[in-house]
Amino acid sequence: MPTGPTGIDHRRAIVFANEPYPFLLELVLRHRAIPNRVVLQNGTATVIATVGEWDDFRSIADDVEAKLGRFDVIRVNETDRPGEPLDSGRLADVLLSKLTDDQLNVLETAYSMGYFAVPRDASAQTVADELGIQQSTFSERIRTAERAFLELVFSPR
DSSP, X not given: OXXXXXXXXXXXXXXXXXXXXHHXXXXXXXXXXXXXXXXXXXXXXXXXXXXXXXXXXXXXXHHHHHHHOOOEEEEEEEESOOOOOTTOSSHHHHHHHTSOHHXXXXXXXXXXXXXXXXXXXXXXXXXXXXXXXXHHHXXXXXXXHHHHHXXXXXXXX
């Protein structure tokens, strides 16, 4: 669906269920939905999936209810940007296309030097020195890159 023709309405559903994640994911995939996000936390699975038609969503909902029991639909919305399936091979391309070369260079260098490790293996100043830029320039580029990623996740759909 992500590479299909434009102008097609898509629906995204958020489902909470108290069932192991692999089984719920199997139900979603069995109905030709695109699993955009799956989170298992505190015994609850949260699934965000994209379907092509309302009937596809109803089919998933009926199957989940029949096999797992009651569940909550948090939100259903239509979008012309359905997103990418988990591990599609294209997800990295989509994310990287949203960043400038400078942002990519800063992120890659920071990542490889351990800037994102907990605890950090490299400070902002150390990464900036490696890149040959001021620490303030590094901080601006890294925040701008992080914001671009977060906008993909949290922007209105």
